[in-house]
Amino acid sequence: MAKPKVAFYWNASCGGCEEAVVDLAEDILKVVEAVDIIFWPVALDFKRSDIEAMDDGEIAVSFINGAIRTEEQEEMVKLLRRKSGLVVAFGSCAHIGGIPGLANFWNRDTIFERAYKEVPSVENPEGIFPRTETQLGNESLTLPEFHNTVRTLGQVIDVDYYLPGCAPPPESIMDAVTAILEGKLPEKGTVLAPDKSLCDTCPRTESKPEKISIKEIKRPHEITPDPEKCFLEEGIICLGPATRSGCGERCINANMPCRGCFGPITGVGDHGARSLSFIASILGLEDEKKMTEEDVQGLIDKIADPAGLFYMYSLPSSLLKRRKMV
Amino acid sequence: MKKKQGENPKIIVFCCNWSVNPGLRLSVFPDEEETTFKTIVTMCCGRVGPELILEAFTRGAWGVMLAGCPPEECEHDGNYKARKRVLLIKKTLEQFNIEPERVALEWFSTGESDKLKKSVETFIEKIVEYGPLELSS
Ligand code: SF4
Ligand code: SF4
Numbered sequence: 001m002a003k004p005k006v007a008f009y010w011n012a013s014c015g016g017c018e019e020a021v022v023d024l025a026e027d028i029l030k031v032v033e034a035v036d037i038i039f040w041p042v043a044l045d046f047k048r049s050d051i052e053a054m055d056d057g058e059i060a061v062s063f064i065n066g067a068i069r070t071e072e073q074e075e076m077v078k079l080l081r082r083k084s085g086l087v088v089a090f091g092s093c094a095h096i097g098g099i100p101g102l103a104n105f106w107n108r109d110t111i112f113e114r115a116y117k118e119v120p121s122v123e124n125p126e127g128i129f130p131r132t133e134t135q136l137g138n139e140s141l142t143l144p145e146f147h148n149t150v151r152t153l154g155q156v157i158d159v160d161y162y163l164p165g166c167a168p169p170p171e172s173i174m175d176a177v178t179a180i181l182e183g184k185l186p187e188k189g190t191v192l193a194p195d196k197s198l199c200d201t202c203p204r205t206e207s208k209p210e211k212i213s214i215k216e217i218k219r220p221h222e223i224t225p226d227p228e229k230c231f232l233e234e235g236i237i238c239l240g241p242a243t244r245s246g247c248g249e250r251c252i253n254a255n256m257p258c259r260g261c262f263g264p265i266t267g268v269g270d271h272g273a274r275s276l277s278f279i280a281s282i283l284g285l286e287d288e289k290k291m292t293e294e295d296v297q298g299l300i301d302k303i304a305d306p307a308g309l310f311y312m313y314s315l316p317s318s319l320l321k322r323r324k325m326v
Numbered sequence: 327m328k329k330k331q332g333e334n335p336k337i338i339v340f341c342c343n344w345s346v347n348p349g350l351r352l353s354v355f356p357d358e359e360e361t362t363f364k365t366i367v368t369m370c371c372g373r374v375g376p377e378l379i380l381e382a383f384t385r386g387a388w389g390v391m392l393a394g395c396p397p398e399e400c401e402h403d404g405n406y407k408a409r410k411r412v413l414l415i416k417k418t419l420e421q422f423n424i425e426p427e428r429v430a431l432e433w434f435s436t437g438e439s440d441k442l443k444k445s446v447e448t449f450i451e452k453i454v455e456y457g458p459l460e461l462s463s
Binding site: 105107148149269270272273274276277279280281283284288289291293296297299300301303305306307308310318319320321322323324325326 | 376397410417
């Protein structure tokens, strides 16, 4: 029997998801033995035309990482969708928008202005900006359109499963691949990670007091956190309570708080708003009755960039999706 | 942006079931047809999470007001939570280029429906100045 065909593709991403596949180490041999990788731009020289020549649904599964920022990315994922039986949104950016999604605090014009004019390392007195078509003698050169707004993969095509994480850990990639090969798949639309919060599996949960009251917000660089204590206890914002478990507590074990790359647990519609909510609830909890509005404001002012912090990975998938542009 | 002609402001007022709502029912509901705001009764203003406020905005609300009990009068201490959340959400909304004044939290005791009516009116006046919230896509 022919081996199932598998594709890997990347969009607005950092390359870390490709690295995560390489991090499968020896396990990648098992994958290669079981499947036929027919498309993987980072490693194999196959072209878009090769995909176009395939029958619809011929690819068993496409693992697509990255958010959708350009016209080309949109075309490619629509093509892969048509040619694939299953599409797995691979990693935070495809799943919830990820770090590239933070660009939704700006738009195309402000990003171009910054990147092609303002940054100190750029000199562009004529104000030349990328455009979709440039005439060069008799030739016309084209570039894909750069969209105003970054979208998640699921906002552009129908997605069957989500493999969360920045990047997804090798174990969960192997679990997903095995489940697909064995046909033991959960309901369509499932996020392939435990439906528990990170706090449920965090090694610091045990010592965590029942009631936490943050007296003062601290940023991770301002103190050396006690490696035994829950970050919230020390006044460091940790998104563990609203974030899905399954990463192996990578940041926590490196003595850094969670920033939410696994996305929200089931039932949370807006990861950032939920995080904002629980942080606000425990801010100055002990003295909340004695505090004046100014006291509360003073505590809040210590959160330098709430939107960037609470929506660090999830802005495009949030309710507001982006900053309102004038 | 100013109010567009013929467009009525869409204002949501989340009202606490225990203090504000009973009085409000007597004073406002008979002429509800004419009010420019809709009330949603909640069991405590502390239950109005930021997700609900944001959802109201994505569904076309121009402004959202939370009407809760004054500090010492809430049986659930939810009003203290609401105050902290509203202040934090205001700061966050600013980063989304949304006027923080589009969210308001006011305290009312049982029987203060006149005060509530006035507050809502003042709130609406201000929000009409801002006009509809046109979110970018
Ligand atoms: S808040 Fe963070 S540090 Fe505390 S228990 Fe949850 S995940 Fe662990
Ligand atoms: S601790 Fe949080 S941010 Fe870090 S890898 Fe896990 S889910 Fe992602």
